[in-house]
Amino acid sequence: MYKKLRTLQTIDESGAVLIVRLESAEVAERVAEAAIAGGFRALEITLSIPGAVDVIRRLAAKHGSTGVAIGAGTVLDEHSAYECIRAGAQFLVSPQLNPAMIRTANRYQVPTISGAYTPTELVNSAEAGADILKLFPTEAGGIPYAKSVLAPLAHLPIMPAGGVTLENVGEWFAAGVAGVGVGSYVTKAWQPDGDFTHVTEAARAFLAAVAEARK
């Protein structure tokens, strides 16, 4: 199968992308490993982490051939898109629409999850060539807003990010989203006692809820 299609299939089958936005490279890597042990198959390492590109390089080298897709997040421009692709990122995520970033990713056949919020932004992002549309930020409008947007735009592959938890993930899927992006519910589970096995447990529980919601 073609590489880009394989990555999109991995993201689609997982139903959830883990958004790893943490304070340090060391913690990010430990959380990523714990979440992979808990079943995550699509992980976004955000460029806001100091040394993020090296984290992407290491995780992609280790897990890239095992059916786990390691992506880069907060990819705001063409330059960082190219740098992440060179480091082995298998997909790119941005919080906003940046046609140059999407163009770079498409040039190298790397899938994109591009941030958008309004109907105009969502459709413009699809027209710009984004593969998945990240509805962001979803804390404020929540599920009712997503339902309103999806009424006329149900054909778009929408993935909400912001405030998705074990408790509400079923409602998100019932609203018609293609997948979800989840961050702190899983990535902060090691706090406050410093036990990273809690991340593995949170990952397992969350992915079980995703599977249940998609039945």
Ligand SMILES: O=C(O)C(=O)C[C@H](O)[C@H](O)COP(=O)(O)O
């Ligand atoms: O970094 C990104 O790419 C983002 O999308 C911003 C946030 O990290 C997510 O929205 C996760 O939010 P929580 O699941 O509420 O922690």
